[in-house]
Amino acid sequence: MGDERYRCKHLVLVASPFQGHMTPMLQLGSVLHAKGFSITIVHTKLNSPDPSNHPEFEFLPLFDNFVAIDASTNFTKFVEVLNENCKLQLQQRIQEANHKKITIIYDNTMYSGEEVARNLNVPSIVLRSCSASYMPAFLALPKLHSEGQLPIQDSMLQKLLIPDLYPLRYKDLPFNNTSTQEITEMLALTNPIRNPSAIIWNTMEFLENSALTKLQQYYKIPIFAIGPLNETARCPTTSFLNEDTSCISWLDKQAPRSVVYVSLGSLATMDKKELTEAAWGLANSKQPFLWVVRPGSVNGSEWIEFLPDGFAEEVEGRGLVLKWVPQKQVLAHFAVGGFWSHCGWNSSLESISQGVPMICWPFLGDQYVNSRYLTYVWLVGLELEHLERRVIATAIRRLMVDDEGKEMRKRANDMKEKAKNSLCNGGSSFNSLNNLVEFILADYNCN
Ligand code: UDP
Numbered sequence: 001m002g003d004e005r006y007r008c009k010h011l012v013l014v015a016s017p018f019q020g021h022m023t024p025m026l027q028l029g030s031v032l033h034a035k036g037f038s039i040t041i042v043h044t045k046l047n048s049p050d051p052s053n054h055p056e057f058e059f060l061p062l063f064d065n066f067v068a069i070d071a072s073t074n075f076t077k078f079v080e081v082l083n084e085n086c087k088l089q090l091q092q093r094i095q096e097a098n099h100k101k102i103t104i105i106y107d108n109t110m111y112s113g114e115e116v117a118r119n120l121n122v123p124s125i126v127l128r129s130c131s132a133s134y135m136p137a138f139l140a141l142p143k144l145h146s147e148g149q150l151p152i153q154d155s156m157l158q159k160l161l162i163p164d165l166y167p168l169r170y171k172d173l174p175f176n177n178t179s180t181q182e183i184t185e186m187l188a189l190t191n192p193i194r195n196p197s198a199i200i201w202n203t204m205e206f207l208e209n210s211a212l213t214k215l216q217q218y219y220k221i222p223i224f225a226i227g228p229l230n231e232t233a234r235c236p237t238t239s240f241l242n243e244d245t246s247c248i249s250w251l252d253k254q255a256p257r258s259v260v261y262v263s264l265g266s267l268a269t270m271d272k273k274e275l276t277e278a279a280w281g282l283a284n285s286k287q288p289f290l291w292v293v294r295p296g297s298v299n300g301s302e303w304i305e306f307l308p309d310g311f312a313e314e315v316e317g318r319g320l321v322l323k324w325v326p327q328k329q330v331l332a333h334f335a336v337g338g339f340w341s342h343c344g345w346n347s348s349l350e351s352i353s354q355g356v357p358m359i360c361w362p363f364l365g366d367q368y369v370n371s372r373y374l375t376y377v378w379l380v381g382l383e384l385e386h387l388e389r390r391v392i393a394t395a396i397r398r399l400m401v402d403d404e405g406k407e408m409r410k411r412a413n414d415m416k417e418k419a420k421n422s423l424c425n426g427g428s429s430f431n432s433l434n435n436l437v438e439f440i441l442a443d444y445n446c447n
Pocket of ligand 1: 328
């Protein structure tokens with residue numbers, strides 16, 4: 001149980017409207033509330049969390065003037081305007097709430113939280129919900145850009161390793177297919193030196209020790225690696241979309257570790273041709289599958305109108321296609337034996353936490369780096385080279401049936417144990433969380 005003395009200390013958590021950022025922020029809120037802190041979640045109206053799922057938090061909405069996330073065209077611009085639209089209100093809402101002794105913890109995409117903290121003269125901490133291994137690649141972008149290596153030429157993409165960024169290839173770089181103009185904008189936005197007093201990272205030391213050490217040297221402020229938050233937080237659903245729980249009774253009827261679960265997260269999209277290849281790849285693999293196709297994620301259609309003729313008949317009784325599912329529960333289910341994923345960091349952590357090996361098909365941002373580490377360093381996943389039906393069916397058989405997949409499952413289970421241990425008394429994430437609590441309290445006398 002939390003220490004009631006800490007209730008005098010108020011944490012203002014500035015959340016981001018991206019699903020993959022909102023989830024770890026709410027999880028962090030639950031973890032810190034369990035430690036005894038009072039929690040306020042400041043959030044955009046776009047993709048608001050449901051307060052009824054978190055009666056222990058206070059919620060303060062900001063009017064962001066967006067009706068949808070439009071990050072597919074220009075992520076940087078979207079984040080910039082989001083911060084511009086929210087900064088003043090953020091400061092006003094915090095002042096109106098009039099809590100004493102606050103610390104602001106902001107999501108890295110809501111970086112205006114930093115400026116507001118400075119204006120209000122209160123401490124601030126940033127939450128990073130990407131992998132630590134991604135950051136060295138991100139931080140290398142200015143140099144690669146000034147050397148004229150960005151955007152990357154097709155000839156460099158495939159196999160070439162990037163000097164000083166082992167084991168990353170040019171194709172693993174974030175924003176590897178982004179235009180020069182957007183890269184310039186992004187670098188301008190990320191360049192100003194921001195000055196939080198610490199960083200909270202949703203990762204574990206055993207997994208990303210080397211990247212965390214590099215980052216510690218680079219940032220020169222405390223870094224608290226307290227993940228995986230998906231395992232520590234006692235948090236009900238954090239999904240923006242309704243979770244279709246009918247998949248659980250369907251999974252109950254499947255053989256142990258026979259089902260491949262497919263989800264490409266909350267942002268990735270595909271076109272009709274890619275959907276068709278994915279569909280036939282799944283059908284031809286002959287494995288049972290649970291496939292999440294998010295509404296609107298197939299360009300030009302509302303949901304699954306573009307599924308090819310004959311697919312439904314071919315996979316009847318063996319395949320289930322749904323709009324959104326309770327992913328943590330799905331990955332924990334005995335019937336799930338593999339996860340075809342876009343390698344978002346939350347999905348990667350959730351899969352590792354359940355010992356489920358992966359097929360990796362990254363789409364954007366840190367997902368390329370995550371995929372490289374999952375497949376080449378941690379050896380718990382295999383890389384899907386092409387979105388082509390034969391390649392997909394072969395990858396699924398390799399993961400679900402072949403000895404290669406069994407070895408990956410063994411390693412994934414080892415990682416699951418290590419992740420669990422890092423959260424147990426004396427484990428690295430357990431200790432980091434306690435250090436974080438002490439760090440927050442250090443400025444205040446809460447006795
Ligand atoms: N998720 C879910 N149900 C689904 C698909 C995804 O609950 O049907 C959750 C998943 O558990 C994860 C989040 O959505 O916590 C996606 O975050 P991630 O970082 O993996 O990817 P992003 O959506 O940011 O690309």
